[in-house]
Amino acid sequence: MDHVISGVAKFQDEVYPTKKATFQKLANGQNPEVLFITCSDSRIDPNLVTQTDPGELFICRNAGNVVPPHSNQTGGMTASIEFAVAALGVSHIVICGHTDCGAMKGALNPEALDGLPHVKEWLGHCRCATEVVKERRGSVDHENLEEVTQENVLQQLQHLRTHPSVAAKIATGKVKLHGWVYNIGSGEVLCYDESSKTFERMSEAYAEQKLTKK
Ligand SMILES: [Zn+2]
Numbered sequence: 001m002d003h004v005i006s007g008v009a010k011f012q013d014e015v016y017p018t019k020k021a022t023f024q025k026l027a028n029g030q031n032p033e034v035l036f037i038t039c040s041d042s043r044i045d046p047n048l049v050t051q052t053d054p055g056e057l058f059i060c061r062n063a064g065n066v067v068p069p070h071s072n073q074t075g076g077m078t079a080s081i082e083f084a085v086a087a088l089g090v091s092h093i094v095i096c097g098h099t100d101c102g103a104m105k106g107a108l109n110p111e112a113l114d115g116l117p118h119v120k121e122w123l124g125h126c127r128c129a130t131e132v133v134k135e136r137r138g139s140v141d142h143e144n145l146e147e148v149t150q151e152n153v154l155q156q157l158q159h160l161r162t163h164p165s166v167a168a169k170i171a172t173g174k175v176k177l178h179g180w181v182y183n184i185g186s187g188e189v190l191c192y193d194e195s196s197k198t199f200e201r202m203s204e205a206y207a208e209q210k211l212t213k214k
């Protein structure tokens with residue numbers, strides 16, 4: 001913990017002064033363009049991977065980058081999503097899974113989670129991912145980790161669409177959804193492409209968008 005505490009001092013002495021104008025601008029409000037939903041895994045740094053600064057990403061993290069389907073029971077994810085979409089007016093939502101995800105391994109082997117009752121219940125929200133892969137392949141186990149991770153991103157995007165604030169903005173073209181999987185070992189990010197229905201390298205998945213921007 002010592003290096004974490006000394007890190008705060010280092011931030012205040014060395015980093016803050018170089019970005020003082022940015023922090024002072026942010027002091028009285030935020031206007032992020034992107035709601036970034038990812039796993040709590042310590043190996044993911046959303047701002048580092050996307051090369052963004054404080055104020056640019058509204059970040060929600062939990063084990064397995066799960067978005068529980070909308071219900072009338074309020075939870076942290078539901079409230080944070082509603083705030084990001086309806087109050088802050090984000091125009092993009094990214095759900096970013098990752099390789100070697102412990103939550104996905106847990107979803108593949110729920111019997112091993114008997115001592116972790118809350119984790120087990122939480123990962124029930126990922127069951128649709130394992131069921132889809134099982135139906136597609138005839139069985140599902142650790143060998144299918146990559147496919148389950150990708151499918152989980154797609155299923156959580158489905159859950160996201162059930163949230164009224166999100167549904168309203170999608171229907172009016174004000175919010176766009178993105179499904180990504182970050183590879184911890186290689187740094188690569190695969191993105192779901194709606195037209196090919198596959199996860200592709202970022203440069204390919206967003207090639208069309210790049211062309212229209214030029
Ligand atoms: Zn994870």
